[in-house]
Amino acid sequence: MVIKILEECEVDPQNVSKIGPDTFLIDLDKRQLRDVIKCLVLDKGLHFSTCLGVDYSGLRQGSMALIYVVTRPSSKIIIRVTLNENESIPYVHDILPAAEWCELEAMDLLGLKTSLPVEDRFILHWGLPSKVQPLRKEFKHNTRLSNMVSCRVSKPEDFVEVDPHHPFFYEHEDFLIKAIGNRIVDVLYIGSYINRGIEKVGESRLKMEQVPFIAERICGICGFTHSTAYCQAVESALDIDVPERARFERTLMLELERLESHLLLLALIAYSVGLRDIFLGLLRSREIVMNACDILVGNRKMYGLNVIGGVRYGFETRQIRDVKELIKKLKTSLKILDALKESQELRKLKDVGVLPKESAHKLGAVGPVARASGIDYDVRRDLPYAAYEEVDFDVPIMDQGDTYSRIVIRCEEVIQSVRIIEQVLNRDVLTKGDLRTEYYPAPGKIGVGMTEAPRGENVHLVITGHDSRLYRWKVRAPTYANLAVLRAVLVGESPRDAPVIIASLDPCLSCTDRLVMVRRT
Amino acid sequence: MRMLYLNLGGCNGCDIELLAGVVRAMEKLGRELPHPDHSVKSERYDLTLVTGPGTLGNLCRIIRDLERIGKEVDLGHVVVLGSCACGGGIWYDSYMVCGGWDLFLKELSSRGFRIRCRSTIYVTGCPVRPEDVEKVLVQLLHNYPNLISSLR
Amino acid sequence: MYRQASDGEKNMRGYPRHDPDKCIGCGACSNVCPTDSITVRVSGDRIEWIHNVARCIRCCFCVDHCPTGALSVGEEYSMIADSIDKLYILHTIDVEKCPKCGRTMTYSVNVEKHVASRTEKASMSCERCKIESLLRVVEKVRRV
Numbered sequence: 174m175v176i177k178i179l180e181e182c183e184v185d186p187q188n189v190s191k192i193g194p195d196t197f198l199i200d201l202d203k204r205q206l207r208d209v210i211k212c213l214v215l216d217k218g219l220h221f222s223t224c225l226g227v228d229y230s231g232l233r234q235g236s237m238a239l240i241y242v243v244t245r246p247s248s249k250i251i252i253r254v255t256l257n258e259n260e261s262i263p264y265v266h267d268i269l270p271a272a273e274w275c276e277l278e279a280m281d282l283l284g285l286k287t288s289l290p291v292e293d294r295f296i297l298h299w300g301l302p303s304k305v306q307p308l309r310k311e312f313k314h315n316t317r318l319s320n321m322v323s324c325r326v327s328k329p330e331d332f333v334e335v336d337p338h339h340p341f342f343y344e345h346e347d348f349l350i351k352a353i354g355n356r357i358v359d360v361l362y363i364g365s366y367i368n369r370g371i372e373k374v375g376e377s378r379l380k381m382e383q384v385p386f387i388a389e390r391i392c393g394i395c396g397f398t399h400s401t402a403y404c405q406a407v408e409s410a411l412d413i414d415v416p417e418r419a420r421f422e423r424t425l426m427l428e429l430e431r432l433e434s435h436l437l438l439l440a441l442i443a444y445s446v447g448l449r450d451i452f453l454g455l456l457r458s459r460e461i462v463m464n465a466c467d468i469l470v471g472n473r474k475m476y477g478l479n480v481i482g483g484v485r486y487g488f489e490t491r492q493i494r495d496v497k498e499l500i501k502k503l504k505t506s507l508k509i510l511d512a513l514k515e516s517q518e519l520r521k522l523k524d525v526g527v528l529p530k531e532s533a534h535k536l537g538a539v540g541p542v543a544r545a546s547g548i549d550y551d552v553r554r555d556l557p558y559a560a561y562e563e564v565d566f567d568v569p570i571m572d573q574g575d576t577y578s579r580i581v582i583r584c585e586e587v588i589q590s591v592r593i594i595e596q597v598l599n600r601d602v603l604t605k606g607d608l609r610t611e612y613y614p615a616p617g618k619i620g621v622g623m624t625e626a627p628r629g630e631n632v633h634l635v636i637t638g639h640d641s642r643l644y645r646w647k648v649r650a651p652t653y654a655n656l657a658v659l660r661a662v663l664v665g666e667s668p669r670d671a672p673v674i675i676a677s678l679d680p681c682l683s684c685t686d687r688l689v690m691v692r693r694t
Numbered sequence: 695m696r697m698l699y700l701n702l703g704g705c706n707g708c709d710i711e712l713l714a715g716v717v718r719a720m721e722k723l724g725r726e727l728p729h730p731d732h733s734v735k736s737e738r739y740d741l742t743l744v745t746g747p748g749t750l751g752n753l754c755r756i757i758r759d760l761e762r763i764g765k766e767v768d769l770g771h772v773v774v775l776g777s778c779a780c781g782g783g784i785w786y787d788s789y790m791v792c793g794g795w796d797l798f799l800k801e802l803s804s805r806g807f808r809i810r811c812r813s814t815i816y817v818t819g820c821p822v823r824p825e826d827v828e829k830v831l832v833q834l835l836h837n838y839p840n841l842i843s844s845l846r
Numbered sequence: 847m848y849r850q851a852s853d854g855e856k857n858m859r860g861y862p863r864h865d866p867d868k869c870i871g872c873g874a875c876s877n878v879c880p881t882d883s884i885t886v887r888v889s890g891d892r893i894e895w896i897h898n899v900a901r902c903i904r905c906c907f908c909v910d911h912c913p914t915g916a917l918s919v920g921e922e923y924s925m926i927a928d929s930i931d932k933l934y935i936l937h938t939i940d941v942e943k944c945p946k947c948g949r950t951m952t953y954s955v956n957v958e959k960h961v962a963s964r965t966e967k968a969s970m971s972c973e974r975c976k977i978e979s980l981l982r983v984v985e986k987v988r989r990v
Contacts, residue, residue: 307789315787319801324754366751367703370790378787383880386905387784393707393821437710460714471859471919474707474821477905485910777881780933781900784881794900796930816933819924820903826924 182212223649226279246555271537314377398626402633410620418606419483434627446518483609522576526662526674540629546574552625614641699730704746707821708776715827734759740770747778748798863920875908900933944972
């Protein structure tokens with residue numbers, strides 16, 4: 174099936190190699206890239222996931238590479254373009270806006286040359302000199318940059334800050350809004366306050382087996398999905414089979430995490446539209462989920478459960494019994510969601526901040542944001558991982574694409590998550606069987622791991638290196654893709670609605686800013 | 695009482711647990727804590743909560759704020775929450791991170807800013823537990839009765 | 847300094863707790879720690895086991911890798927202090943001496959508890975003594 178599509182896009186079959194059960198690697202020539210990406214994404218309707226630049230000088234003789242990841246139901250396609258050190262790089266973001274951030278990121282962090290006019294620094298925009306290219310292999314992860322920072326960020330004069338930095342979460346991100354009268358005419362997003370250099374630390378200081386812990390700390394809300402995606406990427410690169418028990422344990426924790434994340438967002442939205450009782454009720458239900466996690470893994474957040482090839486702890490019958498009780502309690506307290514859906518305050522958000530299906534596809538929206546606009550794509554169902562093939566669940570889809578449906582779709586997903594959790598808790602395999610498989614590291618292997626995070630498709634790509642370390646690790650968090658729709662949903666709306674529209678995208682900025690960006694969205 | 699809440703690039707884990715802890719502390723005290731500032735807006739604060747390892751981006755943000763209000767600021771009693779803020783956590787030596795509150799302050803003072811902290815309490819944990827936040831806040835407010843009397 | 851677990855926290859994954867009576871000073875914990883918060887070093891005739899609690903993320907990966915069970919998952923989760931210098935734990939363990947020459951070795955006295963047979967005990971000697979005895983054998987062979 175994939176081979177046929179690739180043939181139709183004029184890819185030479187000699188360049189295609191199958192590197193995993195569902196993963197294809199294509200080595201393309203620089204001149205062919207634009208046509209192939211255009212054909213695959215725009216004509217055939219495949220989903221564009223991410224792209225990245227790699228400094229290959231440590232694995233082969235001095236060369237750079239650009240890697241594009243394109244997915245379709247049931248397979249992942251990795252397109253690799255090898256370049257010389259001083260060659261100007263190809264780009265596709267003029268035909269495919271979804272590729273804009275990741276291409277500029279690759280140019281900035283690797284110092285690649287391009288024929289495009291690029292602003293001085295796209296990612297490291299705190300006044301760092303251009304010789305700082307963190308993803309080059311000769312750059313040390315513990316280089317002190319603080320004395321080089323000049324802290325000059327130029328802000329256009331005629332933009333207004335949405336108070337104080339981000340209207341909902343206490344993270345720091347600038348959403349600047351330009352309004353004429355009562356209508357927003359332009360949006361500017363300045364990010365990168367939370368860049369912690371995660372990819373570089375994972376590639377240099379840490380060993381492969383330690384990376385799941387830093388992957389988990391990418392985000393304090395959806396951390397476990399990151400560590401699962403990382404482990405799956407390495408498992409697919411090194412061809413490791415995960416035992417059934419570990420797969421079910423991962424599924425259970427992933428769904429508990431989805432509940433945690435969605436309930437927090439819904440609570441914050443209820444608070445913002447003035448439903449204080451529902452806000453407190455939802456936070457109370459969330460506390461039940463946190464307690465369930467505490468019982469299972471001993472920590473309310475940062476489960477520390479994943480290792481490459483399986484999980485660290487097994488669950489006991491006693492723990493499963495306690496969690497079953499809590500889930501029963503949770504189901505009764507979740508009746509409050511109906512009150513939220515029916516409320517007048519939320520109905521006012523119908524037809525506010527509409528994202529049409531075509532622009533959602535072109536901008537590369539993922540997760541609930543895309544599903545509310547009618548894009549039928551869920552990684553759990555289309556590229557099954559963990560134990561999702563063995564449980565029943567529905568993927569709610571809505572067509573309106575407005576703020577109201579983005580909120581309602583999350584309410585539906587909460588119900589589905591509870592359904593999955595109940596099915597998993599009734600399996601005996603959760604308490605007996607092997608926990609993990611042994612593995613042997615090998616250099617130069619490529620693997621892609623994908624999970625459906627609470628906010629959408631989450632992509633991790635790894636290239637293994639020598640000395641049981643990673644050579645390259647790329648994280649594409651869902652918010653990274655979803656922030657691209659910011660201008661599409663905000664322009665034309667009233668500035669008063671801006672906070673709740675931004676919140677309905679559920680931006681999780683600590684995920685996104687593992688690297689940094691500043692760009693007109 | 696004026697409260698400042700600085701997220702210096704944390705992962706949100708501590709921030710959400712902090713919210714839960716503050717709610718518990720308010721229940722125990724029977725009084726409401728004021729809504730905090732998220733960026734330095736005043737020259738004087740009574741209580742400052744800090745999370746996150748201190749990224750360069752946030753360093754720039756604070757410098758921008760401090761330049762706006764003058765070179766001197768009194769943060770009052772500082773509560774440093776979480777492994778990241780205490781010692782840099784898992785990214786202690788990353789190129790984009792100062793590596794904890796102490797090194798962050800050193801960075802600021804090397805640029806000529808004078809930051810006064812009346813006392814500093816370090817609470818470890820990854821993320822911090824709401825029980826700890828509750829305990830520290832309640833104890834702190836009891837130790838300094840003038841803080842409590844300024845609450846509603 | 848530690849806060850004891852309350853009733854609702856019985857399942858909590860707390861600190862890695864270190865037992866100096868079982869530690870052999872092998873340094874496995876410091877090798878696997880993702881935050882490099884554990885340091886094991888020989889200073890004089892003592893082994894110092896230093897834990898930087900401020901940086902520890904409570905993953906307890908070190909507990910998984912401890913060969914002698916000297917590390918265990920503690921019940922205390924957090925440490926509250928008014929100075930960063932108080933957030934260190936320092937344990938010192940006596941270093942094993944070479945039974946032949948009396949020089950200090952790189953592991954602690956507890957290693958004897960884990961060495962079962964008498965032949966193994968007899969074979970315990972420092973690197974230099976081992977090389978010297980080997981050289982002596984070589985010399986003997988050459989003379990013959």
